[in-house]
Amino acid sequence: MIRIALADDHKLFAKGLEGLLEEYDDLLITGLYPNGKELVDEIATDLPDVILTDLNMPVLDGFGVLEYAKKNHPEIKVVVLSMYDEEKIYKKCMHDGADAFVLKDADPDELVYTIHEVFEGRHLPNFQRVIQQANQSSFFDAFREKFKLSRREVQIIKLIKEGRQNKEIADDLSLSVQTIETHRKNIHSKLQVSSRIELVNKVQDMHL
Structure with a gap:
């Protein structure tokens, strides 16, 4: 079972993603958090296997979540979810140690694929580019x-x-x-x- 914590301040998106992921027998959402601060406070006592985090959130944003997780719990995999397909944002996430970067308008199966890949220990720094290259066929x-x-x-x-x-x-x-x-x-x-x-x-x- 892959335990997943999700931080996103858009409630409809977060609940929809929770429902989608829990259709998979080996995925379990351990918590939904409206900002990064609530997530990092919670995971201090209940570590997930994977964090899915939005970038733009109040109190503590996704970059803060990424920094905290990689500094304090490097064993946790962090997948950044973003609606911004911008090179500088992507590069900053990868520089800060994100295990994968997935656009919010990606096919849901691509996100599930990514979760399994990072959980199994395969780093996907070029995930966004992999999708683009695959789509050329x-x-x-x-x-x-x-x-x-x-x-x-x-x-x-x-x-x-x-x-x-x-x-x-x-x-x-x-x-x-x-x-x-x-x-x-x-x-x-x-x-x-x-x-x-x-x-x-x-x-x-x-x-x-």
């Missing part, structure tokens, strides 16, 4: 858009087509078996299939 765009799939889900579909089992996929991607099972459940739901055979038949003509 017209086929990738069309496939993902049609079925609302994340990059990770497409990657797992490719391995399933190759006949890999969950344990093999987990080993190949350095993820837990539970994480792979969650991804497969989501893939089946999005593609509206109920078995590996149905999945393979549905994507057999797609040149992944």
